[in-house]
Amino acid sequence: xxxxxxxxxxxxxxxxxxxxxxxxxLVEALFLPAFAPTLAAWRDRGVxxxxxxxxxxxxCVPAGHRLVQSVDAHVVSPLFxxxxxxxxxxxxxTVNDLAMxxxxxxxxxxxxxxxxxxxxxxxxxxxxSIGAAAVEAGVAVVAGDTKVxxxxxxxxxxxxxxxxxxxxxxxxLSGRRARAGDVVLIxxxxxxxxxxxxxxxxxxxxxxxxxxxxxxxFPLVRPLLALGDRLRLLRDPTRGGLATxxxxxxxxxxxxxxxxxxxxxxxxxxxxxxELLGLDPLYxxxxxxxxxxxxxxVADTALALLRNHPLGGSAAVIGxxxxxxxxxxxxxxxxxxxxxxxxxxxxxxxxIC
Amino acid sequence: xxxxxxxxxxxxxxxxxxxxxxxxxLVEALFLPAFAPTLAAWRDRGVxxxxxxxxxxxxCVPAGHRLVQSVDAHVVSPLFxxxxxxxxxxxxxTVNDLAMxxxxxxxxxxxxxxxxxxxxxxxxxxxxSIGAAAVEAGVAVVAGDTKVxxxxxxxxxxxxxxxxxxxxxxxxLSGRRARAGDVVLIxxxxxxxxxxxxxxxxxxxxxxxxxxxxxxxFPLVRPLLALGDRLRLLRDPTRGGLATxxxxxxxxxxxxxxxxxxxxxxxxxxxxxxELLGLDPLYxxxxxxxxxxxxxxVADTALALLRNHPLGGSAAVIGxxxxxxxxxxxxxxxxxxxxxxxxxxxxxxxxIC
Numbered sequence: 001x002x003x004x005x006x007x008x009x010x011x012x013x014x015x016x017x018x019x020x021x022x023x024x025x026l027v028e029a030l031f032l033p034a035f036a037p038t039l040a041a042w043r044d045r046g047v048x049x050x051x052x053x054x055x056x057x058x059x060c061v062p063a064g065h066r067l068v069q070s071v072d073a074h075v076v077s078p079l080f081x082x083x084x085x086x087x088x089x090x091x092x093x094t095v096n097d098l099a100m101x102x103x104x105x106x107x108x109x110x111x112x113x114x115x116x117x118x119x120x121x122x123x124x125x126x127x128x129s130i131g132a133a134a135v136e137a138g139v140a141v142v143a144g145d146t147k148v149x150x151x152x153x154x155x156x157x158x159x160x161x162x163x164x165x166x167x168x169x170x171x172x173l174s175g176r177r178a179r180a181g182d183v184v185l186i187x188x189x190x191x192x193x194x195x196x197x198x199x200x201x202x203x204x205x206x207x208x209x210x211x212x213x214x215x216x217x218f219p220l221v222r223p224l225l226a227l228g229d230r231l232r233l234l235r236d237p238t239r240g241g242l243a244t245x246x247x248x249x250x251x252x253x254x255x256x257x258x259x260x261x262x263x264x265x266x267x268x269x270x271x272x273x274x275e276l277l278g279l280d281p282l283y284x285x286x287x288x289x290x291x292x293x294x295x296x297x298v299a300d301t302a303l304a305l306l307r308n309h310p311l312g313g314s315a316a317v318i319g320x321x322x323x324x325x326x327x328x329x330x331x332x333x334x335x336x337x338x339x340x341x342x343x344x345x346x347x348x349x350x351x352i353c
Numbered sequence: 354x355x356x357x358x359x360x361x362x363x364x365x366x367x368x369x370x371x372x373x374x375x376x377x378x379l380v381e382a383l384f385l386p387a388f389a390p391t392l393a394a395w396r397d398r399g400v401x402x403x404x405x406x407x408x409x410x411x412x413c414v415p416a417g418h419r420l421v422q423s424v425d426a427h428v429v430s431p432l433f434x435x436x437x438x439x440x441x442x443x444x445x446x447t448v449n450d451l452a453m454x455x456x457x458x459x460x461x462x463x464x465x466x467x468x469x470x471x472x473x474x475x476x477x478x479x480x481x482s483i484g485a486a487a488v489e490a491g492v493a494v495v496a497g498d499t500k501v502x503x504x505x506x507x508x509x510x511x512x513x514x515x516x517x518x519x520x521x522x523x524x525x526l527s528g529r530r531a532r533a534g535d536v537v538l539i540x541x542x543x544x545x546x547x548x549x550x551x552x553x554x555x556x557x558x559x560x561x562x563x564x565x566x567x568x569x570x571f572p573l574v575r576p577l578l579a580l581g582d583r584l585r586l587l588r589d590p591t592r593g594g595l596a597t598x599x600x601x602x603x604x605x606x607x608x609x610x611x612x613x614x615x616x617x618x619x620x621x622x623x624x625x626x627x628e629l630l631g632l633d634p635l636y637x638x639x640x641x642x643x644x645x646x647x648x649x650x651v652a653d654t655a656l657a658l659l660r661n662h663p664l665g666g667s668a669a670v671i672g673x674x675x676x677x678x679x680x681x682x683x684x685x686x687x688x689x690x691x692x693x694x695x696x697x698x699x700x701x702x703x704x705i706c
Contacts, residue, residue: 015699017703019593019697020636020697020698021695022698022699048527050528050605051527051528051586053451053454054422055420056421058419060420067409067414069407069409069517070405070407071496073498077502103408109422111464111513113426113428113511144424150704154508158511160515162464164422176401238372239370239371251377252403343373343374344372345374346367346373347371347375347501349371350371350501
C-alpha cells in the first residue's frame with residue numbers, strides 16, 4: 001500500500017490532498033489518533049467516522065432544544081504562539097461562538113487547507129491541539145477534510161471549524177437585545193491574545209511575556225443562563241476587539257454605550273506593549289473573554305458568577321447601555337473627558353486569528 | 354461609516370478580514386444579499402444571522418431523526434470552469450456527502466479564506482453561486498466567516514462548507530455494509546469534472562467541450578431509500594475517482610469488487626481527452642455521480658429509479674461485490690483480461706476540487 005508515512009521527518013505533499021492512498025494514510029496515522037479521544041463519550045454508540053458524513057448518536061440534542069450552528073476560519077500567523085496555536089484557537093473560536101448563543105457545544109467539523117511542504121510534525125501538533133481543546137470543551141470532532149495546495153499558494157496551514165450545539169427553549173440571547181439601562185460587563189482583561197501573537201511574530205522580547213488568553217468560555221458563561229431573560233446577550237470580543245464588539249451590539253440593538261475606560265481591565269504587560277507599539281488594547285483580539293449585557297438588577301449576580309470561575313477572576317462592570325439614535329460607543333476617560341470609540345478601521349494587525 | 358464598497362471595481366483588502374467596519378460592510382453588501390434567498394423558507398421563523406451563531410428554527414429536524422454532519426474544503430483552480438465554479442462545487446460537495454448518508458440536507462456554514470487583491474466582483478459571483486446552489490438543493494446558508502491573507506499567501510479563494518442534515522430512523526447507510534453478492538451501480542458517466550477543470554486550466558481546445566457534472570445528488574438518490582436495508586451504501590466518487598471510491602468501500606467492508614470495465618459509462622469527449630492527456634477516467638474526480646451498492650434482488654429497481662431521474666439517465670450496473678481477503682478491486686477488461694484497480698497514488702491532477 002505505498003510508502004509508510006514518517007510523521008517525524010515527512011512533509012505535506014500534494015498527494016495528501018488528492019483523496020487517494022496518501023490521504024487515507026494521513027487520516028489513519030495522523031488525524032484519527034488525534035481526534036479519537038474526542039469521541040470517547042460516544043464510543044459505544046456506533047459512531048462511524050469513515051463515511052462521507054457522520055451520523056450523530058440519538059439523544060445528543062435534548063428534546064425540545066433548538067440547534068445552533070457557527071463557523072470560524074483561522075489563518076493566524078505564526079501557527080504557534082505563546083499560550084496556544086492555530087488548533088486550540090480554531091476549537092475555542094467556534095465553541096465560544098456557540099457558548100455566546102447560550103448553547104451547549106456538541107460537535108465540530110474541521111477543514112484544513114495545507115501548503116505543500118508543511119512538516120507533518122507541525123500538522124500533528126496542530127491536530128493534537130485540536131483534539132485536546134475539543135476534549136477539554138466536551139465536544140466531538142466528527143468529520144474533517146484536507147486539501148493541499150502547491151508551495152507558495154497558501155501559508156502553512158489554514159483551518160476552518162464549524163460547530164453544532166443546542167440551546168434550551170427558554171434561552172434567547174442575541175446582539176439585538178440590549179436596551180437602555182442594561183449593564184455591560186467584561187469577564188477579564190483585554191488585548192492579551194493580540195499582544196501574544198504580535199510579540200511572537202515580531203520577535204519582541206517583552207519584559208513580561210504575555211500568553212494568549214485562548215480558552216473555552218462555556219463553563220464560564222453557563223451559570224449566567226440561570227439569569228433567564230435578564231441576561232440579554234453574550235459576545236466574545238475577538239477580531240476587532242472590545243471596541244468593535246460594542247459597536248456591533250449598538251448597531252444591532254439600536255442603542256448606545258456609556259463605557260468607563262478606567263474600569264476595563266488591561267494587564268500591565270499588555271498596556272506596556274501597546275504603548276510601545278502604538279496599539280490600542282480596546283481594538284486587539286481576545287480569544288477567551290466574554291462581554292455580558294444584562295438587566296441592572298442582576299448585574300451584581302452576573303459579576304459574582306463570572307468571578308466565581310477561574311477564567312473570570314478579573315471580571316468587571318465597565319458601563320451601561322443608553323438611548324442613542326446615533327448608536328455610538330462613548331468612552332469616559334480617567335481625566336473626565338469622553339471620546340467616541342468607533343469600529344475598527346483598516347487592519348492594523350493582520351492574521352491575528 | 355468609512356468608504357463605500359465598490360462591488361464592481363473593488364478588490365479584497367486585508368481590512369475585509371479584520372472583523373471591523375470593512376468586514377461588516379462586506380457582509381451587508383455582498384454576503385447577506387447572496388445568501389438571503391436560502392433563508393426564505395424560514396423567513397417568518399425569526400432566524401437571526403447577525404450573532405456569533407445561528408439558532409435553527411424548531412422542527413427543522415423531524416422527531417426521531419438523527420443528525421448528520423459533513424464538511425468539505427475546496428481549493429479548485431481555476432475558480433471558474435465549464436459547468437460551475439468553486440461556489441457551486443462547495444455546496445454540492447457538502448450536500449452530496451449528506452445525501453450519500455441518506456440524509457436530507459438542512460443547512461450549511463461557509464468559511465472563506467481570501468487572498469488580498471481578489472476582485473470583489475469575483476467574490477460576489479462565487480457567493481451568488483453558493484446562494485443559487487443552496488436554494489436549488491433546499492438548504493439554508495446559516496453562518497459564515499471570512500479571513501483575508503496577504504497577496505501571495507493564498508490563491509484567490511478557498512472555501513470550506515460544513516453541512517447539517519437528518520436521517521430517518523430506518524436508514525443506516527455505510528461504506529462498511531457491502532457484502533459478497535451485492536450489486537454495484539454508477540449513476541452516470543465518469544471523469545467529466547476532471548476533464549472540464551483540466552481543459553480550462555490548460556487552455557485546451559477540446560473538440561467537444563466537457564462541462565463539469567457538479568450537481569446536487571439528493572433528488573437522485575432519495576427514491577433509493579425506499580429500498581430499505583437492501584440499499585447498502587451510497588458514495589460520490591469525487592477526488593480519487595471511481596477507482597479510489599471502490600477501494601475505500603472494499604477496505605471498510607472487508608470485501609473485493611469484480612467490475613466490468615465496458616459497463617462503466619465514459620462520455621466520448623472525456624475518453625478522447627483522457628487518451629490525449631494520458632489520464633485514466635476511473636481516477637478522475639466526479640462531482641455529480643453516485644456509486645450505489647445494493648442487494649442483488651433490488652438491483653433492477655435501483656437501476657430503474659436512477660434512470661428515472663435526469664441526473665441518472667446513463668446509470669448502469671458495473672459489477673459485483675465478492676469475497677476477497679485482499680480487498681482488491683478487479684477490473685475485467687473488454688478483451689477478457691483482468692487488472693487490479695489500486696487506490697489513486699500521488700496526485701496527477703492537483704486542485705481539482
